[in-house]
Amino acid sequence: MSWRESTFMLPGLIAALSLVGLFAALLGDGWWDVIAWFGLGLPAVLGAWPLLRRQTATPAATGEPRIR
Numbered sequence: 001m002s003w004r005e006s007t008f009m010l011p012g013l014i015a016a017l018s019l020v021g022l023f024a025a026l027l028g029d030g031w032w033d034v035i036a037w038f039g040l041g042l043p044a045v046l047g048a049w050p051l052l053r054r055q056t057a058t059p060a061a062t063g064e065p066r067i068r
Contacts, residue, residue, distance in 0.1 A: 014043045 021039020024032045 014046060018043045 017039050019039075021036050021041075021043075024039055025036035
């Protein structure tokens, strides 16, 4: 079974990345801040990505008729 066929693999990886980001934000400064930004920013981008892709689709690209 591949990671794309697994129900919990991708959400589990996103949760683990968020957890690492939260712990890094609590632990210190410097490189910990970089790890925290990456660990908390990437799950946010992954969560918003389908919403951003849906808004950029044009009616001609989706095959829907135009309403005038």
